[in-house]
Amino acid sequence: MGTLYIISSGPGDVNQLTPEAARAIAAADIIIGNAFYLAILGGFLQGKEVIYSAMGKEIDRAREACRLAADKNVAMISGGDAGVYGMASIVLEIIEHEFPGLEYVVLPGVTAATAAASKLGSPLSGDYVTLSLSDLLTPWEVIVKRLELAFQMGVPVALYNPKSRGRPVNLHRALVIARQYKDDSTPVGIVRNAYRNDEKIIVTTLGELYNDDSFVDMHSILIIGGEETRIWKEEENVRGIITPRGYHRKYVY
Numbered sequence: 001m002g003t004l005y006i007i008s009s010g011p012g013d014v015n016q017l018t019p020e021a022a023r024a025i026a027a028a029d030i031i032i033g034n035a036f037y038l039a040i041l042g043g044f045l046q047g048k049e050v051i052y053s054a055m056g057k058e059i060d061r062a063r064e065a066c067r068l069a070a071d072k073n074v075a076m077i078s079g080g081d082a083g084v085y086g087m088a089s090i091v092l093e094i095i096e097h098e099f100p101g102l103e104y105v106v107l108p109g110v111t112a113a114t115a116a117a118s119k120l121g122s123p124l125s126g127d128y129v130t131l132s133l134s135d136l137l138t139p140w141e142v143i144v145k146r147l148e149l150a151f152q153m154g155v156p157v158a159l160y161n162p163k164s165r166g167r168p169v170n171l172h173r174a175l176v177i178a179r180q181y182k183d184d185s186t187p188v189g190i191v192r193n194a195y196r197n198d199e200k201i202i203v204t205t206l207g208e209l210y211n212d213d214s215f216v217d218m219h220s221i222l223i224i225g226g227e228e229t230r231i232w233k234e235e236e237n238v239r240g241i242i243t244p245r246g247y248h249r250k251y252v253y
Contacts, residue, residue: 004069008109013195033077081111113158116191121240134161154227187225
């Protein structure tokens with residue numbers, strides 16, 4: 001019997017692949033995944049049987065990986081962290097319903113929220129919320145309820161899948177809700193294509209983003225600051241975004 005490795009490839013650069021994930025890929029007989037994420041792996045694919053899949057084929061991809069893992073080691077590649085808006089859940093559901101007893105291993109990785117946070121400074125130092133604005137699998141009314149609750153908490157909110165050609169207005173709708181509970185001066189960090197060649201980092205405010213979100217797309221992640229989040233500047237030079245964890249309330253420094 002083989003093993004199905006559900007591998008998190010990280011945010012966009014092979015250097016963010018964990019050593020454990022790299023070893024699992026090396027041990028795999030077959031590698032399967034979305035073509036976009038497989039392209040990032042480069043030399044890791046050499047000498048392997050590679051099965052390329054497309055967006056929207058997640059169920060077919062998961063079922064094929066499970067079928068092949070009956071007698072071979074298979075690496076299912078998922079972007080970011082497979083357990084955070086990735087392939088882990090659908091693969092495990094397929095195993096549960098169709099392939100009982102199949103051996104599997106889920107390997108963690110760097111998810112978009114923490115990757116973007118590292119590029120922005122330290123906007124997620126304590127409690128925070130992650131939400132996806134994609135209503136492909138979650139009804140929009142459910143997303144609205146979650147947004148309203150999240151923005152009332154006073155903690156930073158990381159927004160995945162903020163905008164696409166098929167749903168260009170979801171981000172604007174989310175910002176309307178955010179402005180009901182947050183000041184327009186609230187810091188916002190946007191990272192597009194984190195850890196890729198065309199990476200772009202923008203530090204702005206909630207009000208400015210509300211007025212113009214045209215530069216945001218599906219390859220972007222947004223972090224909307226919490227009650228204590230601030231933009232760190234040295235003169236006019238923006239150094240990053242900081243959300244204090246609370247050390248200032250206990251220590252003098």
